Amino acid sequence: MEGDEIEDEEFGFSRNYFLAKELKGSKKSTRKLSDLELVDEQELRAVASSIKPKHENEILSQLKCYKSLYPKWVFDLRCGFGLLMYGFGSKKALLEDFASTALIECAVFVINGCLQSINIKQALLMLAEVLWDQLKTRRKTPRNLPKFQQFSSRSVDELLTFLDESHGEGDDCFVCVIIHNIDGPGLRDSETQQYLARLASCSNIRIIASIDHINAPLLWDKKMVHTQFKWCWYHVPTFAPYKVEGMLFPLILAHSGTSQNAKTAAIVLQSLTPNAQSVFKVLADYQLAHPDEEGMPVNNLYAICRERFLVSSQLTLNSHLTEFKDHALVKTRRHSDGQDCLFIPLPTEALGKLLSELT
Known part of the structure; x- marks a missing residue:
């Protein structure tokens, strides 16, 4: 009976508590995020970078402890394993210090996964060229070694085959690939992870990667982890601090006005190829010359770019437009006559300033 009385008492207390909460009602705050006075992103980043870090001595002591692990990491790589670094804090400086001090006898290739868009085929092409140069420097005479000029015409599968095949008996020549944020936005799609797993299984490649997202291990299945990446x-x-990794992400308390959008567009365009920049200039010049129109028809853009030898086919133009759209530089809308038109989502003044900066 005593136990039942205790349970009834606890039930009554809980019931009275929730009844009191219902009677009191919930008060909603009238404050909104839009009420905050936001500042320019460049100014906010400058202030954030001036904040003095804390516990510097303890952090340096911790990094010295990691340096004692460098020989073990090198041994793991030579045994054919991949290194996967995790933990709070940016590991960019640590991995680059490891490469510059412990991997001086190897070629090192760096991939920044924090970038929004990465061309995996272009990365494999550059890797093949790095391996080719390394083999040439060591005066090897490998069989079936393709010429330098032939790499650009090869497919992804052919590049992976070259990176995996043996180029001489007893040859321990390999390239160490450092992937900062292998779980980053530019690498986390399934197809790219499959290519990276195949790359990691190549006999002439060793992977050193870092992760920061808590769900990063969900990117790989058992075969990828144990057979291809072979993570340690x-x-x-x-x-x-994630200074470099955070540069490409907008700050919550930063003003996202027109001036900031123009600055972001300038940064993105400067990272593109000269041909892509020229295509963007054609579209921008048309928009400035025809401010009252809804946009530039795709066929007109292709005709002008083809005439100026900026693109060789519609497929080339589409690849540029896809890159523009991925970075929100160009948008599409339907013209009144049914055509698809391209336009740059910037006011005339900001667009003119952007063109002058590019020039």
């Missing part, structure tokens, strides 16, 4: 997991919290 290392918990290396550095507590270092």
